[in-house]
Amino acid sequence: MTGQQILFGTQREDGAALRQRASRAAAGLAALGVAAGDRVAAMLRNEPVYLEVILAADRLGAPLVAINWHFRADEAGHVLADSGARVLVVHADLLPQIAALVPAGVTVIVVPTPPEMIAAYGIAEVQPVPPGLLSWPDWRDAHAPWTAPAPPSLGMMLYTSGTTGRAKGVRRLPGTPEQHDAARRIRTLVGGAKKGMRTAIVGPMYHAGPASNARIALAEASLILVLPRFDAEELLQAIEAHRLTHLALVPIMLVRLLKLPEAVRARYDVSSLEGVTHGGSACAPDVKRAMIAWWGPILSETYGSTEASLITSVGAAEWLSHPGTVGRALPGTSIRILDEEGRMLPPGKVGEIFVDSGPNALPFTYHNLPGERAKVERDGHVTNGDVGYLDAEGYLYVTDRKRDMVISGGVNIYPAEIEAVLITHADVADCAVFGVADPEYGEALVAAVQPRQGAAPEAAGIAAFLRARLAGYKVPRRIWMVQDMPRDSMGKVFKRRLREAFAGTAA
Numbered sequence: 001m002t003g004q005q006i007l008f009g010t011q012r013e014d015g016a017a018l019r020q021r022a023s024r025a026a027a028g029l030a031a032l033g034v035a036a037g038d039r040v041a042a043m044l045r046n047e048p049v050y051l052e053v054i055l056a057a058d059r060l061g062a063p064l065v066a067i068n069w070h071f072r073a074d075e076a077g078h079v080l081a082d083s084g085a086r087v088l089v090v091h092a093d094l095l096p097q098i099a100a101l102v103p104a105g106v107t108v109i110v111v112p113t114p115p116e117m118i119a120a121y122g123i124a125e126v127q128p129v130p131p132g133l134l135s136w137p138d139w140r141d142a143h144a145p146w147t148a149p150a151p152p153s154l155g156m157m158l159y160t161s162g163t164t165g166r167a168k169g170v171r172r173l174p175g176t177p178e179q180h181d182a183a184r185r186i187r188t189l190v191g192g193a194k195k196g197m198r199t200a201i202v203g204p205m206y207h208a209g210p211a212s213n214a215r216i217a218l219a220e221a222s223l224i225l226v227l228p229r230f231d232a233e234e235l236l237q238a239i240e241a242h243r244l245t246h247l248a249l250v251p252i253m254l255v256r257l258l259k260l261p262e263a264v265r266a267r268y269d270v271s272s273l274e275g276v277t278h279g280g281s282a283c284a285p286d287v288k289r290a291m292i293a294w295w296g297p298i299l300s301e302t303y304g305s306t307e308a309s310l311i312t313s314v315g316a317a318e319w320l321s322h323p324g325t326v327g328r329a330l331p332g333t334s335i336r337i338l339d340e341e342g343r344m345l346p347p348g349k350v351g352e353i354f355v356d357s358g359p360n361a362l363p364f365t366y367h368n369l370p371g372e373r374a375k376v377e378r379d380g381h382v383t384n385g386d387v388g389y390l391d392a393e394g395y396l397y398v399t400d401r402k403r404d405m406v407i408s409g410g411v412n413i414y415p416a417e418i419e420a421v422l423i424t425h426a427d428v429a430d431c432a433v434f435g436v437a438d439p440e441y442g443e444a445l446v447a448a449v450q451p452r453q454g455a456a457p458e459a460a461g462i463a464a465f466l467r468a469r470l471a472g473y474k475v476p477r478r479i480w481m482v483q484d485m486p487r488d489s490m491g492k493v494f495k496r497r498l499r500e501a502f503a504g505t506a507a
Contacts, residue, residue, distance in 0.1 A: 008048050008226045009116035022055035023145035032107050034086055036061030036151045041085035043067040043094055046228050049111050050205050053089050061151030066206040069094055077101025079159050083169055092127040111136040120228040152180050156211055158306050169367035170306045179362055193220045199246045200225040208306055209280055213248040232256040236268035243272040251283035254291050255423055273298055284420030285323045292316050301326055305384040309361035312396050325395040332358035336381050337390055347392045354381035406435030406443045413474055421469050427455035430485040432493045445476035448498050450485045
């Protein structure tokens with residue numbers, strides 16, 4: 001986009017210069033043998049080089065395998081080996097944690113960790129580019145810009161978290177020109193993007209949502225602020241300083257914004273904001289109401305999955321008249337609620353959510369696991385394991401993940417409902433609810449609570465808070481105080497780690 005500015009820390013550069021560098025990188029990837037359909041992997045934190053890698057892979061029609069930078073050697077090694085990636089682009093400080101299991105034959109290109117990243121993450125030791133490996137800036141700039149026409153983009157090849165066993169790679173199939181056009185239109189429409197918007201990339205680009213938002217920003221924005229990590233007050237500072245108009249966030253970011261002291265929140269002018277969208281996980285209704293009261297009726301919400309892409313959307317006014325909903329099906333999409341036997345359930349009945357994205361997304365398969373695709377599909381609709389219901393007007397309500405549901409004494413309990421109440425406690429900074437084995441009830445509820453800094457809530461007081469707002473059987477039998485909640489950069493809680501740590505306390 002003409003005149004586009006990209007900001008990162010104290011850096012400010014022209015979007016055309018970034019695209020020129022991406023074009024050189026595309027030529028470099030082609031010289032390494034990367035062709036349309038081949039995979040290029042990236043294990044990077046947010047910075048402008050990530051945008052270069054996205055654009056370079058797109059120029060060649062190469063799906064980008066985005067690796068979560070929290071991964072250790074075994075996890076990253078599995079993704080690299082399973083995807084068959086030909087190239088890995090990785091920050092210098094992240095390489096040591098995975099180097100032992102990078103498969104032979106993968107060309108490793110190292111990106112020097114920028115000072116802004118070192119400061120943001122408190123990186124104690126600056127890792128140089130190891131001898132014998134390619135350094136991204138030198139390697140990239142040694143090539144002339146790529147001039148061949150770009151084939152249709154296959155976007156990102158993302159790996160699901162995996163409910164059991166190894167994560168599965170969701171690989172897009174070529175699709176039709178109409179599907180490519182529809183997918184672009186839906187992403188732009190739902191995000192509320194417009195030409196000349198001023199936006200920030202807040203979430204990590206190894207996730208589908210932020211990566212999609214980055215692509216939209218590259219196409220539409222006049223200013224793109226790339227944030228190395230999320231910090232609530234720093235985001236407010238950025239909104240005021242750069243007069244940002246559009247943002248894409250996740251619910252835990254909204255929670256942390258609201259947890260700021262009132263005096264801090266009042267310090268910053270956020271009146272420039274025109275549209276803020278959120279998705280990726282459940283948002284507590286009280287959190288949503290509080291954000292609308294603060295920022296105005298500019299919040300919209302989306303629901304989708306790695307496999308199906310975007311399925312629903314709902315604006316603030318519509319949400320206030322249907323609190324808790326994630327919206328109605330987008331044009332061309334279809335939603336069904338099915339029971340365990342695959343029978344469609346009537347409005348108001350909770351079951352597994354199955355969706356068909358219709359023409360709005362490219363078809364997909366699970367890479368190297370074609371049989372797994374059939375397991376999640378019924379009559380053209382696929383599920384990611386979410387549970388919920390439709391009301392009589394067709395509004396979708398997501399109650400929880402099927403695998404997170406707890407059956408205690410024969411009763412189905414949805415932790416997300418409890419978490420939505422618990423997070424509103426003034427002394428709770430973060431929380432997660434999960435089930436553990438119980439000899440009497442089969443499963444019992446445990447609430448992991450991270451207290452607000454400076455606060456020391458008591459378990460009995462938290463239980464009383466919940467008992468006043470929920471049915472007694474939904475109140476966890478154990479309130480477990482933790483110092484830190486194991487979340488990834490998109491706010492997803494690693495409940496498996498919590499269960500393991502809790503088991504250690506009882507050992």
